[in-house]
Amino acid sequence: MSEITITVMRLGLLVALWAFVVAVVGVLRGDLYGTQVTPRKTPTARGNTPRPVARSASPAAVPAEQRPVGRPAGRRVAARAANRDPNHLRVMSGPLSGTSLPLREAGILIGRSPESALVLEDDFASGRHARIFKGPEGWMVEDLGSTNGTFIGPQRLTTPTPVTAGTEIRFGTTVVELRR
Amino acid sequence: MTTVSALSSRKGRNVELGLLVFAVAIVALAYINVGIAVEGAIPPSLVAVGTGFVVITAAFHITMRLRAPYADPLILPIATLLNGLGLVMINRLDLANGRDLAEGMALRQLMWSALAAGLAIAALIILRDHRILRRYTYLAGAIGFGLLLLPLVPGLGVENYGSRIWINLGPFSFQPGEIAKIVLAVFFAGYLVQTRDALSVAGRRILGLTLPRARDLGPILVAWMLSVGVLVLEKDLGSSLLFFGLFVAMLYVATERTSWVAIGLLLFCVGCWVANLLFSHVQRRVLLWLDTFSREALDTSDQLARGLMGMASGGMVGTGLGRGRPDLTYFAESDFIIPSFGEEIGLIGLFALLILYVLLVERGLRTAIGARDGFGKLLASGLAFSVALQCFVVVGGVTRVIPLTGLTMPFLSQGGSSLLANWTLVALLLRISDHARRPVPDPEAPNPVANEPTQVVKLR
Numbered sequence: 269m270s271e272i273t274i275t276v277m278r279l280g281l282l283v284a285l286w287a288f289v290v291a292v293v294g295v296l297r298g299d300l301y302g303t304q305v306t307p308r309k310t311p312t313a314r315g316n317t318p319r320p321v322a323r324s325a326s327p328a329a330v331p332a333e334q335r336p337v338g339r340p341a342g343r344r345v346a347a348r349a350a351n352r353d354p355n356h357l358r359v360m361s362g363p364l365s366g367t368s369l370p371l372r373e374a375g376i377l378i379g380r381s382p383e384s385a386l387v388l389e390d391d392f393a394s395g396r397h398a399r400i401f402k403g404p405e406g407w408m409v410e411d412l413g414s415t416n417g418t419f420i421g422p423q424r425l426t427t428p429t430p431v432t433a434g435t436e437i438r439f440g441t442t443v444v445e446l447r448r
Numbered sequence: 449m450t451t452v453s454a455l456s457s458r459k460g461r462n463v464e465l466g467l468l469v470f471a472v473a474i475v476a477l478a479y480i481n482v483g484i485a486v487e488g489a490i491p492p493s494l495v496a497v498g499t500g501f502v503v504i505t506a507a508f509h510i511t512m513r514l515r516a517p518y519a520d521p522l523i524l525p526i527a528t529l530l531n532g533l534g535l536v537m538i539n540r541l542d543l544a545n546g547r548d549l550a551e552g553m554a555l556r557q558l559m560w561s562a563l564a565a566g567l568a569i570a571a572l573i574i575l576r577d578h579r580i581l582r583r584y585t586y587l588a589g590a591i592g593f594g595l596l597l598l599p600l601v602p603g604l605g606v607e608n609y610g611s612r613i614w615i616n617l618g619p620f621s622f623q624p625g626e627i628a629k630i631v632l633a634v635f636f637a638g639y640l641v642q643t644r645d646a647l648s649v650a651g652r653r654i655l656g657l658t659l660p661r662a663r664d665l666g667p668i669l670v671a672w673m674l675s676v677g678v679l680v681l682e683k684d685l686g687s688s689l690l691f692f693g694l695f696v697a698m699l700y701v702a703t704e705r706t707s708w709v710a711i712g713l714l715l716f717c718v719g720c721w722v723a724n725l726l727f728s729h730v731q732r733r734v735l736l737w738l739d740t741f742s743r744e745a746l747d748t749s750d751q752l753a754r755g756l757m758g759m760a761s762g763g764m765v766g767t768g769l770g771r772g773r774p775d776l777t778y779f780a781e782s783d784f785i786i787p788s789f790g791e792e793i794g795l796i797g798l799f800a801l802l803i804l805y806v807l808l809v810e811r812g813l814r815t816a817i818g819a820r821d822g823f824g825k826l827l828a829s830g831l832a833f834s835v836a837l838q839c840f841v842v843v844g845g846v847t848r849v850i851p852l853t854g855l856t857m858p859f860l861s862q863g864g865s866s867l868l869a870n871w872t873l874v875a876l877l878l879r880i881s882d883h884a885r886r887p888v889p890d891p892e893a894p895n896p897v898a899n900e901p902t903q904v905v906k907l908r
Contacts, residue, residue: 278768
């Protein structure tokens with residue numbers, strides 16, 4: 269065999285070794301598992317306050333601005349407009365305002381503990397504050413023995429209470445409501 | 449201001465298959481490269497060796513699909529590639545020393561690889577859950593310390609090249625320290641899961657370090673005395689450092705206290721300093737390390753100097769496989785396989801190998817983070833750390849960062865006990881990672897059995 273074959277092979281081996289390393293690192297990037305922590309922007313009530321129509325002079329800017337933060341949920345709203353059942357939860361005011369997340373049949377936990385579906389950063393909320401779940405007659409909210417209570421209007425909840433879309437539920441300084 | 453959602457991983461078995469094919473292809477390329485560079489033709493043994501290697505890899509991969517489908521997809525390809533490259537280098541040294549395949553070390557290494565992979569497959573099949581190992585914590589401790597001290601038994605232990613870390617069993621000689629590494633990791637994990645509360649909470653704060661109470665110092669002192677005992681009686685710094693470092697690292701992982709690391713390093717430094725004052729064999733190692741090229745050191749041993757010269761002649765891209773003279777160094781196929789690679793694939797290739805080790809260790813530590821039980825976390829981090837520390841001791845030794853000691857490079861070096869131990873270690877890591885990455889069954893998901901009406905089985 270000629271010298272050039274050997275040179276090509278030995279340099280090819282180095283390239284192949286590094287290509288293997290790069291392939292492994294590429295797999296690492298796509299192989300995340302565990303829990304995902306999604307940081308949210310702070311509250312300038314995005315997509316929350318209706319904007320004057322006259323401002324939509326530049327057509328490109330406004331839709332981007334008004335896009336809800338929880339995009340998959342937002343898309344599902346459009347798809348299931350006919351469905352009358354609430355399917356996502358929107359934070360109306362408080363530190364997380366503007367956040368929305370899909371409701372799950374199994375129920376979602378709200379509180380300061382990191383395993384909750386909605387992690388509140390609210391000094392007036394408890395670790396496991398409240399739970400929203402699907403009861404026999406629709407969605408229910410249940411206070412999980414929180415220190416400062418869960419309120420619908422002026423009333424502090426003591427038993428699981430049915431909620432409909434648009435009812436404002438308050439934990440600490442956070443107000444959420446169910447949306448269709 | 450965050451929301452947390454669970455992400456489940458993909459199984460990744462097809463990714464693993466793809467990377468395994470890539471790894472086998474690289475090994476084949478390297479093997480052909482050696483054959484062409486040394487003999488000028490594609491080596492006829494390629495078919496035999498290649499078939500053996502592919503069969504081992506395929507068997508392991510199929511076991512993974514059946515018995516550990518969620519395990520990490522990167523550990524096996526990396527281990528396979530390292531083992532294969534080691535095989536290529538050993539074959540290359542066989543050729544340099546004029547041995548053909550039948551009498552050479554490469555075939556024996558391939559057989560040991562098959563045996564080791566077989567043992568790892570058996571471990572994956574038999575051990576369905578790593579938490580079973582926790583039941584044998586103290587048994588593992590007794591076996592581990594026994595194995596570590598076994599070479600001291602007269603008649604069984606033999607002193608080779610200044611270190612008493614080998615035992616002779618009939619035709620085989622065996623390094624029990626390699627197996628002890630795994631067994632001791634099991635012991636430390638089980639022991640620290642039980643005792644870590646006492647070791648991590650009590651104590652007082654001095655100069656920003658939370659120092660433990662005097663009575664909690666017991667375990668670390670026992671571990672230290674054993675490691676100094678190994679250093680003095682078996683004359684082996686490597687095993688001693690590996691064993692004590694493993695304990696201190698696992699203690700740190702279990703308690704999250706920096707003071708244990710500080711105490712451990714301090715104790716180890718004191719031990720080494722005293723040993724250097726008292727024992728001539730330690731002084732000889734230090735002389736070889738600090739003044740490698742002095743007349744006195746070269747008269748004792750020029751092994752380290754030859755290894756360094758080999759790496760220097762390799763330069764950045766190396767001489768090419770089969771074109772250097774790594775056979776000039778003693779133990780070029782075991783302790784000095786890193787200089788052999790450094791000479792023939794250069795700094796660029798050597799760094800690719802080191803990064804593969806880094807990635808292997810990273811996957812082990814990632815497994816530890818993902819593991820849901822304390823024992824699994826500690827065991828995975830201990831096993832991963834032991835690989836990292838062993839690589840540090842070997843590479844540090846041949847590059848004059850620390851005194852040279854006789855440990856083997858995991859997967860690359862020639863040697864049966866090393867392969868057996870490291871493939872078993874990989875099997876344990878795969879088992880833990882399968883457990884860690886398996887999606888959690890949703891506790892609120894409808895349970896078909898719970899919804900069934902209770903059946904009357906027997907009335908009387």
